[in-house]
Amino acid sequence: MLLRAVALTVALGCQTPVARPWTFAGLGYPSFGTVVGKAGDVNQDGTPDIVVGDPGYASEEIPPTFWIVSGRDGSILRRVVFDEGGSSCLSVDGGSDIDGDGIPDLVICASPYLGEGKASLAFVSGRSGAILRRCDPRPSNCRAVEHFNGGSVQFVRDLDGDGTADVAVLCLACDGGEGALVVRSGRTAEVLFEIPVKNDCRAPTGGFVPIEDLDADGLPDFVVLMNGGIGCRATLRAYSTSRKRVIWEHRTDANWEDRARLSGLADLDGDGVRDLAVTAEETVFVVSGKRGQLLYAIEGQGKSDIGTEFGWEIVPIEDIDGDGVPDLALSEIDAGFSNGRVLGRSGVDGHSIWIGDGEFDEEAWHVGDELRALGDIDGDGVSDLVAGTCGNMSRSAGLVRVFSGRDGSILFQLTRTCDDLAVVRGKRRS
Secondary structure, three states: OOEEEEEEEEOOOOOOOOOOOOOOHHHOOOOOOOEEEEEEOOOOOOOOEEEEEEOOOOOOOOOOEEEEEOOOOOOEEEEEEOOOOOOEEEEEEEEEOOOOOOOOEEEEEEEEEOOEOOOEEEEEOOOOOOEEEEEOOOOOOOOOHHHOEEEEEEEEOOOOOOOOOEEEEEEEEOHHHOEEEEEEOOOOOOEEEEEEEOOOOOOOOEEEEEEOOOOOOOOOEEEEEEOOEOOEOOEEEEEOOOOOOEEEEEOOOOOOOOOOEEEEOOOOOOOOOOOEEEEEOOEEEEEOOOOOOEEEEEEOOOOOOOOOEEEEEEEEEOOOOOOOOOEEEEEEEOOOOOOEEEEEEOOOOOOEEEEOOOOOOOOOOOOOOEEEEEEOOOOOOOOEEEEEOOOOOOOOOOEEEEEOOOOOOEEEEEEEEOOEEEEEEEOOOO
16 A cells, blocks of 8 residues: 555544533544545635545444545544434535535435434535535425435536526435435525436335436436345436436346446446446446446456455546546445455446555455545546545544545545544555
C-alpha cells in the first residue's frame, strides 16, 4: 500500500465530553465511513469536498453523525448530528445549492433499520451544517413506518423550473407491497411527483437512477431496479415522470435475485442517454439507458479471488484510456472477509485499466462498501473517488479512502480516533 507513514492529525481534543453531546469521543465512532458521498465545493477553495457519515449502528448512545471534510487537506469543515436515533439506514447526497446562498447543501434520508427507527428526510445547509427543513419521506401509500423500506435519496435536475435542484427518494416497499418514487422540490420540500413503481417480488432492496427525457414530455425520467427473491426475478424498468407509466422493461435469463444493484453510468453508446449497470451473480450487466437492452457484460473473477461481490458499487468516470468513451470504476468486496478493492474499467468492453492501491489491506474492512465520484480533487481533469468501509473488527473507528480516478492511487485516507481525524497522505504512482 502506497501511504506515507506519517499521519497529519486535526486535533479536536480526546477527552470524553460533558457538555458537548455531539462528540461521543469515548465511543470512537466505529461506523465512521459506512456512509460517504460528494459534498460539492463547500469552502469555496476550488476543490470538491467530501461527506462522511457514521449511522450510529454500534450503539444507541451514538446518533447518526456526518462530517463535511475538505477535499484539499482532509480538515473538518462542518459536523451534522442527525437526531433520528442510532437505528436508521442512511443515504446522503450533496453538491446542490438549495437555499440560494451560493454554498452547496446536503440532503439526508433515514429509513428504519430492522424494523426500528424513524423515516425522515432532512435538507442541510452546507454553510452552517444546520438542518434547513425536515419532512416525512414516505409516499401517500406508505404511512406505516414499518412498511417503509429503502430511502435511497439523490439530488436530481430542476423539475419545477424554480432554478433549484430537486430531490428524489425511492420507497421500495409500502402498503400492499408496491413502491413509489417521490420527487420533492429542493427549495420547499413539497411533493412534485409521486410515481408508483412495481415491486413484483415485494423485495426490500433495489435502487434508482435519474435519466434523460425518454418520452419527450420535457421532464427527465427514472430507471428503477426492484430486487427479486426465491423464485421471483428482479426487474429493471424505466418510468415516465409525468405520465407515471413504464417506458421500457428489461428482464434477463440471469438470476437477479436478492442482491442485484443498480448504478448510473455515462453515455457509453453515444445515443445521448446515460447508460446503466446492474450487478448480479458476479457479473456487471451494462444496459442501454435509452432502450433497456443489454450492451455487454463484465464477468467477475470468481470466488477463488475475492469476487463474492464483484461490482458492488459502480460510478462513472471520464475517458482515462483515450479511446473516446467514458470509463467506470467499481468496487469488489468479499462478503465474508475483510478483503476489498477499487478497480478502473473500460467503458467500451469492461477490460481492466487499473487496480487501486491498498487491495486486500486488512486495515480496511470492505473498502468500497460505498463508492462515490467526487469531482476532480487533484487537478488532473478526472473525477476522483471516495470509498467507504465497514470499519474493522480490531479497530476503534472506521476508515475512508480517496482514490485517483485516473490511476487508482490513494490520494489520502481518513480515520477517526476519539475526537480526532487523522489524514494520511498517499503517494501518486510514477
